[in-house]
Amino acid sequence: MLVLTTFDLDDYVYEALRAGASGFLLKDAPEEQLVSGIRIVAGGASLFAPAVTRRLIERFADAAPAPPPAALRELTPRELEVLHLVARGLSNAEIAAELVLSEHTAKTHVAHILDKLDLRDRVQAVVLAYESGIARARR
Numbered sequence: 001m002l003v004l005t006t007f008d009l010d011d012y013v014y015e016a017l018r019a020g021a022s023g024f025l026l027k028d029a030p031e032e033q034l035v036s037g038i039r040i041v042a043g044g045a046s047l048f049a050p051a052v053t054r055r056l057i058e059r060f061a062d063a064a065p066a067p068p069p070a071a072l073r074e075l076t077p078r079e080l081e082v083l084h085l086v087a088r089g090l091s092n093a094e095i096a097a098e099l100v101l102s103e104h105t106a107k108t109h110v111a112h113i114l115d116k117l118d119l120r121d122r123v124q125a126v127v128l129a130y131e132s133g134i135a136r137a138r139r
Contacts, residue, residue: 002041004034013048022123023047046123068132074116080134082109087126087135 002023003016013024023041025034026049040047075083078099085095096106110122119125129135 002037002047017123017127020120020124022121025049044121046121068134069117069128071117072132072134075113079109079113079116082106083113083125083129084135086110086113086122087129089126 001016001019001021002025003012003021004025004027005012006027016024022044023037023046025037025047029037029049037047072080081099082095085098090098092106092110093103095101095110096103099106101109110125113119113125114121117125117128119128126135
């Protein structure tokens with residue numbers, strides 16, 4: 001889901017993420033950015049307006065971690081390692097290179113993580129990783 005809004009308010013962004021949004025753009029974005037954003041989100045990736053991305057990172061960097069969900073205990077050590085890399089923004093190909101795996105294996109690990117944690121996409125996985133303290137912003 002791609003959210004288009006006139007209002008650049010943090011509360012809207014957080015609620016959109018909780019509702020499963022994979023993208024958040026302002027309506028005054030250039031037409032080509034809007035079209036590109038629709039294609040990116042439809043393709044399964046995520047996209048956020050640059051100012052929104054900066055604020056999200058700052059918020060998660062400063063937030064006290066929430067208790068991790070019980071479902072995290074279902075993840076294997078390798079899946080936790082992959083979740084850390086997803087939270088850093090790495091693609092499946094980059095995860096594969098980092099862990100010396102095939103891209104298919106990295107993609108399978110990501111799919112298992114999403115399934116075990118009952119998450120819709122990588123964006124929700126990143127949010128969970130930062131909210132629960134599994135991942136921390138680099139400073």
